[in-house]
Amino acid sequence: MSELVSAGPPLIEIQGVSKRFVKRLDIAGKIARRLGAGLEEETVHAVDGVDLSIDEGDVVGLVGESGCGKSTLGRMVAGIMPPSDGAVLYKGRDIASLSGDDKLEATFAVQMIFQDPFSSLNPRMRVEDIVGEAPVVHGLVPRKGMSDYVDEILTKVGLDPALKRRYPHQFSGGQRQRIGIARALAVKPKFLVCDEAIAALDVSIQAQIINLFMDLREEFDLTYLFISHDLSVVEHISERVVIMYLGRVVETAQAEALFAAPNHPYAQALLSEVPRLDQRKRDFQPIKGEIPSPLDPPPGCHFHPRCPQSFGPCSSARPVLKSIGPDRISACHLND
Amino acid sequence: MTVEITQQSADADAGLAITQEETAAAIETPFRRFVSEFLESRLALGALFTLGAIILAAIFAPFITPQDPYDLAQVDILDGRLPPGSEAFTEYTMWLGSDGAGRDLYSAILYGLRISLAVGITSGIIAIAIGMSVGLSAAYIGGRFETFVMRIVDLQLSFPAALVALMLVALLGKGIDKIILALVVAQWAYYARTVRGSALVERSKEYVEAAASLGLSHARIMFRHILPNCLAPLIVVGTIQTAHAIALEATLSFLGVGLPQTEPSLGVLIANGFEYMLSGKYWISVFPGIALLITIVSINLVGDQLRDVLNPRLKR
Numbered sequence: 001m002s003e004l005v006s007a008g009p010p011l012i013e014i015q016g017v018s019k020r021f022v023k024r025l026d027i028a029g030k031i032a033r034r035l036g037a038g039l040e041e042e043t044v045h046a047v048d049g050v051d052l053s054i055d056e057g058d059v060v061g062l063v064g065e066s067g068c069g070k071s072t073l074g075r076m077v078a079g080i081m082p083p084s085d086g087a088v089l090y091k092g093r094d095i096a097s098l099s100g101d102d103k104l105e106a107t108f109a110v111q112m113i114f115q116d117p118f119s120s121l122n123p124r125m126r127v128e129d130i131v132g133e134a135p136v137v138h139g140l141v142p143r144k145g146m147s148d149y150v151d152e153i154l155t156k157v158g159l160d161p162a163l164k165r166r167y168p169h170q171f172s173g174g175q176r177q178r179i180g181i182a183r184a185l186a187v188k189p190k191f192l193v194c195d196e197a198i199a200a201l202d203v204s205i206q207a208q209i210i211n212l213f214m215d216l217r218e219e220f221d222l223t224y225l226f227i228s229h230d231l232s233v234v235e236h237i238s239e240r241v242v243i244m245y246l247g248r249v250v251e252t253a254q255a256e257a258l259f260a261a262p263n264h265p266y267a268q269a270l271l272s273e274v275p276r277l278d279q280r281k282r283d284f285q286p287i288k289g290e291i292p293s294p295l296d297p298p299p300g301c302h303f304h305p306r307c308p309q310s311f312g313p314c315s316s317a318r319p320v321l322k323s324i325g326p327d328r329i330s331a332c333h334l335n336d
Numbered sequence: 337m338t339v340e341i342t343q344q345s346a347d348a349d350a351g352l353a354i355t356q357e358e359t360a361a362a363i364e365t366p367f368r369r370f371v372s373e374f375l376e377s378r379l380a381l382g383a384l385f386t387l388g389a390i391i392l393a394a395i396f397a398p399f400i401t402p403q404d405p406y407d408l409a410q411v412d413i414l415d416g417r418l419p420p421g422s423e424a425f426t427e428y429t430m431w432l433g434s435d436g437a438g439r440d441l442y443s444a445i446l447y448g449l450r451i452s453l454a455v456g457i458t459s460g461i462i463a464i465a466i467g468m469s470v471g472l473s474a475a476y477i478g479g480r481f482e483t484f485v486m487r488i489v490d491l492q493l494s495f496p497a498a499l500v501a502l503m504l505v506a507l508l509g510k511g512i513d514k515i516i517l518a519l520v521v522a523q524w525a526y527y528a529r530t531v532r533g534s535a536l537v538e539r540s541k542e543y544v545e546a547a548a549s550l551g552l553s554h555a556r557i558m559f560r561h562i563l564p565n566c567l568a569p570l571i572v573v574g575t576i577q578t579a580h581a582i583a584l585e586a587t588l589s590f591l592g593v594g595l596p597q598t599e600p601s602l603g604v605l606i607a608n609g610f611e612y613m614l615s616g617k618y619w620i621s622v623f624p625g626i627a628l629l630i631t632i633v634s635i636n637l638v639g640d641q642l643r644d645v646l647n648p649r650l651k652r
Contacts, residue, residue: 075545078549079548079549080545080548080549104551107549107550107551108550108551110549111549111550112545112546112549114542114545114546115542116542119541119542119543120541120542120543120545120546121543122543122547122561122564122565123565124564124565125561125564133550133552133560134547134550134551134552137552137556138551180546183546183550184546187550187551
């Protein structure tokens, strides 16, 4: 748990990670620029200098509007995408610098659960092969033992092992998500990145899958990075919550403290929009305007064009993340 | 069909756990649905039967023909240019007549089919293997490699296939190996483009990311995960391209730059009879031509039905 000061380095540490997507000019564009057309290469700052450390056993919720870079961050942590800048450290060592068995260990340790239970399973493979392939290929399980091993994992995620010779299209959305979880568990991970893992499911199924995540956490000592736009879910399961806006972290705090009294104006605006039973008659005020384009982010604080409390320095200086309480940081000029 | 059997036995093992609805879903495997949809068209079914009969006849030609047209001891020049239905010197009926050298046309057509089909299918398989690997790696690797490869494909496809093949055969000379090479060069680009198109779609799906995060090798992701999902369009293009290859080979042989007289394909037979056309001895050219026509049309009909069944946008 995060309260305990662990002796070693944190399980996962994200250090100044950025991701830029550059749309390069083609030959016609280059010629046009040479002739003075004023064309520029377009750069999207999907993630902009994020620091985050996650201790073993933690459940960290990562929230933000769509397009704020939370999925990109998750993919970089899971090693699917290399960061443009910065490093992702597993047990204090940069994953990008590892090789051989160490790299494989780090690869297995961090697994991802995907949003779409339909495109995340290969339609041409049987469940048995989807779950059992990686452990057999990497020699974690002998080929002869694959069938038993798959049975064991499927039982753990609440699926009938008798169904393992079927194809993904023969399952419902919730069952498919369980297969995705089984696939990740098969390589004995320590850390799961759940990228909107329940967003595509029915509400009743969502509850089942969340409970499954929590059961598995106890059974396998898992650590979670739970990416979601659903604040009530994040409040329910997370111990710590990270709020992102346009590629930057704006506030990090313990879940209870954050939901009780959000500090950053964006966090305040976001949390006031959560529908609650005791506020049924309230008139909801959505945040004014659209999320700005990451192609051309506003200067200074990214949130200032939409912020009701913006003042002088907001439009010029980038606010830094400052400690504003125990285990709590926020990036806002109002705290100065 | 072994797929269905294991499927059902697995279901039987599951026993009570499976509800009725689930059983119905289990029976509907992709392969079974594919077969039943394919058989919906009578035309396609007829074409499939014709094609099957043609292939069987070509394979078993030595057992069902009265004469081996390559065995000079069995060919008698005195039987030359006999009209259909004539009695041969060695006492069998030449139902389709004989050609200038006294070969029974029925026998010659079946032996010619062997060569035509072998050349078409062999070049098709080699071209698929090359085009598939090139297209798949272009989609997977991306970047400059992809641009470079796909521009070569574009360049190749901007020339008519017949012209490319004609130029190559003119350079390389006659022979069955050279004609296969020419057909492979003329065709690989179609496969490369087809596979690259569907691999690009598959590559962006999350199961590929999942495979990468499980530490699986690039080769494994390409060939075990992406490729099986790109096979449907490849099968369709493969069928129709094989028909093209057979027609192209016949064209080259007819023009006299394809197969030599010692390996008479249907194209060579048509070319041989061409000089007799005006003297009324139509059968020497027309019967091999009809055999070629039936073969190509039936392959194309099968290919069309495959395209309809495998096209996800036409799903009923």
